[in-house]
Amino acid sequence: MAEKTAAQIIEDWRAQGIRYVRFEVPDMHGTSRSKLVPVEHAPGFATDGLNMYGGAGVLDTRSDVVGGTLYNEETGYADMLIVPDPATAAIVPWVEATGRFICDAFSIDGR
Numbered sequence: 388m389a390e391k392t393a394a395q396i397i398e399d400w401r402a403q404g405i406r407y408v409r410f411e412v413p414d415m416h417g418t419s420r421s422k423l424v425p426v427e428h429a430p431g432f433a434t435d436g437l438n439m440y441g442g443a444g445v446l447d448t449r450s451d452v453v454g455g456t457l458y459n460e461e462t463g464y465a466d467m468l469i470v471p472d473p474a475t476a477a478i479v480p481w482v483e484a485t486g487r488f489i490c491d492a493f494s495i496d497g498r
Contacts, residue, residue: 394430397429407423421487437490468493469490
């Protein structure tokens with residue numbers, strides 16, 4: 388049986404009463420940096436990706452950009468596109484009616 392796509396998982400969640408979806412990427416300390424999207428808009432972002440600040444991966448615990456990491460510095464921390472990994476889908480137990488995906492990050496041009 389084929390694995391479900393992120394968009395299919397979101398539709399299942401919607402039927403279960405989930406109202407929000409978190410699209411998450413970790414920063415350099417492992418802290419989740421995320422965007423929270425109403426469930427009715429999430430399938431499109433699951434398919435096409437969602438813009439995210441390109442420096443999100445190099446934020447410290449004060450949310451300051453840590454220079455010298457060589458991660459997106461050459462692009463001035465240009466926006467990245469985050470695409471959910473369906474294998475990471477989960478309902479967030481500590482937030483009401485919210486699901487989440489851990490996402491892969493790509494340059495806007497697909498790199």
